[in-house]
Amino acid sequence: MALRAVGEEVDPGCPLGICEGTGWVVDEEGDATRCECAERQIRVSAGRRVGRGIPKRYRGVSFDRQPICDLDPSLLRGVRHYVRELAKNLDKGRGLWIHGDVGTGKTSLAMLVARAAGEVGRSVAVYSVPQLLAELRGSFNPDSDASYDVLYEQLTSVDLLVLDDLGAEKQTEWVLEQLYRLVNERWQDGRAILATSNSPDPHRDVTLATLREQIERLRSARISDLSAAELERLVSRLERAAGELGSVMVTGRTDPVTQLRQAVGSRTVSRLIEICDEPVMIFGPDLRIANAGF
Incomplete structure (x- = not known):
């Protein structure tokens, strides 16, 4: 699942309430400078070129709709708090890490945050990690729509990068290096990451x-x-x-940090923790199976 930035419905006026939508600020001496919203709009436009957009299944996601409304409200406090302070969090490069069982709504929560970021005029790129790596590999193909450097620049410049299913990818030296490079550059530039990861299958x-x-x-x-x-x-x-x-099963189930280190490497997890802090834990039954009546 590779997605582009959300944010199609950006207010034609200045989202910062500064330039009235002109993109310029004129001082008392008549000198004009670019408004900060113009740079933000450039990032939104760049983000639109990444991926395909939020899938239809997730376009109406909200705290009041399934599967999110089926979760224990106490599990959602961290996500609600992050969304309430979304603009401030993105300005400071604060991210979010959601970890838990398969089928508990982690991807839905990630899409909810991505949608909220787009609604306030921020650029967002959303990828499943295996698909992201496939696109990076494909960018070396001469027939690719975008070169590796162009794709990488888009991934590092958007306001929020969502990495869904982090740790699900097959581990190779190339994979570990790509993930580290991407997370490290966003960490250095103070740009937010939202990551989701799965706990080991209890079965x-x-x-x-x-x-x-x-x-x-x-x-x-x-x-x-x-x-x-x-x-x-x-x-x-x-x-x-x-x-x-x-x-390994016991360690991974009780310690998501150790589990993710084994999957993507200590360097990457160290920087991810500094961006996202401790993971928001979402545990429970597989809601897809439960809603199907099994």
Whole structure:
């Protein structure tokens, strides 16, 4: 899901109440200077060239509509506070990190914030991280609509960059470097990031239990092709792997910072924390499945 900036319905007058929509400010001596709103409009226009726009599913998102209204109000306090102070937060480069279970409305909340930013005349680019990386790779293609440098400039210059599903991408050295470079430059320039990330799937507990069950069956089986020593070594390896899997699952579930460090690297998370502060935690059942009646 790659999206462009929102903000199509910008007030034709000056959003700052300074230049009455002319884009210029004239002082007492008759000298004219560009109004700050003109620079903001340039960023909004640049943001419009990034991606495809907010999907139809999310265009009417609000705190009063599903799935957000189905969430525990106490879970939404951090997001509500961020939206109330949105202009101030963006001016200071303050972002937001939303972490939690799959299907709990994290993307809807991110779209709500993006929409609110567009409504006050700010430029916004919204991407799922896997799609963002795909577009960055594609920008090296000679037939690409935008070069890597042009796309990167757009991503670093918008007022708010939304990174949905951070940590879902396949980890490679190139991926880690691209994410670090992008987050680091926005951190240096004082520009906000809104990130969403998923906690580990709790159903992997079932996988872990099944793995342990298979280990026990293997331990009691008679396998003619393996010596007792070879079989014992195999079982030991499986037990060690299961133990490591269980450890990672527990760590990731209780500590989203540690989980994200494992996914995108310590340098990137360090700067993201400084931009966004501690994550807003959204836990609960998968609302898509619940609303489908399963």
